[in-house]
Every structure is written in C-alpha cells, then in structure tokens.
Amino acid sequence: MNDAFDLTDEQRMIRDLARKLARDRVAPHAAHVDETETYPEESIRALVEAGLYAIWVPEEYGGSDMGCLALSLVAEEIAWACAATGTQYVGQPLGGLPILLWGTEAQKKKYLPRLATGDLLAAYSLSEPGAGSDAAGLKTTAVRRGDHYVLNGSKQWCTNGDHAGVITVFATVDPSRRAKGITAFLVETDTPGFSVGKKEKKMGIRGSPTVALHFSDCAIPVEQRLGAEGEGFKIAMSTLDITRPATGALALGIAQAALDAATGYARERQQFGQPIAAFQGIQFMLADMAMLVHSSRLMVHHAARQVDMGIRNNTYEASMAKCWAADAAMKVTTDAVQVFGGYGYTREFPVERFMRDAKIMQIFEGTNQIQRLVISRELLARHGGGAG
Ligand code: CAA
Secondary structure, three states: OOOOOOOHHHHHHHHHHHHHHHHHHHHHHHHHHHOOOOOOHHHHHHHHOOHHOOOOOOOOHHOOHHHHHHHHHHEEEEEHHHHHHHHHHHHHHHHHHHHHOOHHHHHHHHHHHHHHHOOOOOEEEEEEEEEEHHHHOOOOOOEEEEEEEEEOOOOOEEOOOOOOEEEEEEEOOOOOHHHEEEEEEEEEEEOOOEEEEOOOOOOOOOOEEEEEEEEEEEEEHHHHHEEEOOOOHHHHHHHHHHOOOOHHHHHHHHHHHHHHHHHHHHHHOOOOOHHHHHHHHHHHHHHHHHHHHHHHHHHHHEEEEEEEEHOOHHHHHHHHHHHHHHHHHHHHHHHHHHHHHHHHHHOOOOHHHHEEEEEEEEOOOOOOHHHHHHHHEEEHHHHHOOOO
C-alpha cells in the first residue's frame, strides 16, 4: 500500500515526524488522560517542542507555513495515538485562524508568533447553552461604550477554554439581526469580568477540557474586536471551512487506530482452531472498515488541498470531509469493538476508548446533521435551482 505517493517531500517528512512523536510521546499517556480526565500536559509539550504548533502560521509571523494538508496529516497521526490530544492540537488553529484570516496587522503581530511557538494557547467560543446548531441565535451581548465593548452572557462547549490565553469569542451587538449582529472579539483570559465555568464530564476525548465561559460586564478594548461589527458570523463560518477538514483528520486518525487494532487482533485471536482472520465474516468486516478509512483520507486530503490552493468557497467539500470521516470513524470503531468481542468492551483494550472518542466527531464543529444541511444547500445552490 503506497498511501503517500501524492504528498510532497515536506508533507511526508512532517507526517513521519508526527507519527514517530505521536507513537513515542503521546500514545503512552492516552489511556491515563482518558481514565483520569486530565489535561495531556506532557503530550502537548512534546508537540510544542517539535514545532508542530507552527504549521498553520505564515513564516512572517514565526510559523512554518506548511498549510492545511500538513495540519491534517499531523492531526491524523496525533489522533491515532490520543484523540483528546488531537482535539487540543486542532483547537489552536480553530482559535487562531480567525486572527490570521480577519485580523489587523497589529493583531496578527501581537498573537500569531506566540501561537506558533505554543507559548500562548487559543480557543474558539461560538456555542451557547441555547445556541448550538443555530449559531446565529447566540445571546451573549456586546455593547459599545466609548473605546470598549462590554460583554455579558455565557458560552458553552469551549474546547481548551480553561487553558487558553486568548479566546476568539462571538457575541452580538444586536440580537434581532441574528447573523448580521454577530461580532468577534479577542478576549484575553485575564480580563476582569471573564471567568471559566463548569468543566464537562464527557463520554470521550476526556483529556481535552470542555468548559463554559462567563462574561459579566467584561470590558474589551475596541482594538480587540476582530473584523467589523456584524462580520463575526462570516469569521466563524470561514474558520470552520478550514478546520472541518482537520476535524475530519482527527476522526480519520481514530478510525485508522481502530482498524490497525482490529486487524492485529484478528490475526492473533484463535477460535475454532484458527485465527479469526481466517473467517470470511471477519475479513469482510475488515475490508469494509479499510474502505471507510481510505475514502475518509481521500476526502480529508482533497478538502485540505483546496484550502492550500487558496480556494475559499470550499464549504461543500469541507463539510463532506468532516461528515464522512466522522460517520466512518463511528462505524469503524464500533466494528473494531465487535472484532474484539467481549475483550473489546473492556478497558483492557483501547478500542472502547476509540468508540467513545469517535462519537464527538459526529457532534462538534457542527453536527453531522448540520453538515448535511450545508452540503444539500450548496448542492442545490450550485444546481441553479433548475429541475433534473
Ligand atoms: N463562509 C462565509 N460566510 C458564510 C459561510 C461560510 N462558510 N456560511 C454562511 N455564511 C454567511 C452567509 O453567506 C450569510 O451571509 P449573507 O446574509 O451576507 O449572505 C450569513 O453567513 C448567514 O448564513 P446562513 O443564512 O446560512 O445562516 P444560518 O443561520 O442559516 O446558519 C448554519 C447556517 C450552517 C446552520 C450555521 O449556523 C452552522 O454552521 N451551525 C453549526 C455551528 C457549528 O458548527 N458549531 C460548532 C462550534 S465549533 C466547535 O464545536 C468547537 C470545538 O470545541 C471543537
């Protein structure tokens, strides 16, 4: 199997580096951070030390400017070892890309170099208790008072909100205008009036902290506004067009790990006097799993390459890559547990963790129902509304 013939030397090099690092320095902590629901400190340090946080940042801001495909290759390798660490890793561009895409020169210079080195961690906060899929219905308000905006409200499901130094927060200057009132702010987490709320106890990616955020008369200087008033929804969505392929890559990494584990186990596990891999029922399962992994990789790489080519109206392919890879990961990990039988249902083997970790991939960064909504909207719009 030559799965890397279409990568550049640089992409292959970064993938191989990430693979070795993930297997040597991330995988050993994966079961522990899951079991204890603790932040994967040592794993993140290993990624930072290897310079992997710099990939999505242009060289002029201290990054290595390797692009979205490189980011996806690395995300897959990390998620293969530990999906919680992978989620943390992708959380950095999720929080930081809005600055790169929409920030002023001063904002880019202020934040991007430290995001590239990992000295500063970022997060992205769109969702609220009453605004998940309906992101334009968010209620956190931003009222302009002279040279500040005053933020009030609560956010939910913020990955890394308790470790980030800067959070891209979406609030509204006019709730009646829905998407057109949404405005983005760069909130430094030592700002008075900002606090971190409840940390969720989750089914999977348990080493990746997911927290609520609260804003109580939190004064944010005008120069911390990202883009113009009312531009926040576009900022939020255009960021997801780049990070959804990377989320697909996380799902892909989990699925590849489950396929690898199931294949290895099927060759070793003896029943009826032979390895269970000798049974056609198992062979067909493994073949279906392998096809799902392969098709996910093709879709993730395709969507990521579009970003690298500067194609910005890639919503259709980005949503497809995320949705397909997440559904594939759910199916592949569930089948991996089945191949392991009773052992797969225990915490002696990692496949039950893979299955729990896969589930969130169908939910965050837009549920797979929302991805289907986006895909069908794009499809119908591209079709020009004509019949047939
Ligand atoms: N790029 C740029 N602009 C976009 C866009 C895109 N991809 N998608 C929409 N817009 C623009 C539209 O053009 C429109 O602007 P105009 O009126 O000027 O034309 C405006 O935004 C509003 O768009 P819609 O009318 O399509 O808005 P909607 O209310 O119908 O919602 C939606 C669309 C697709 C359902 C959107 O709300 C959505 O994606 N919901 C899911 C939210 C989501 O993904 N949340 C995940 C949070 S991140 C996360 O999970 C983080 C984590 O911890 C890992």
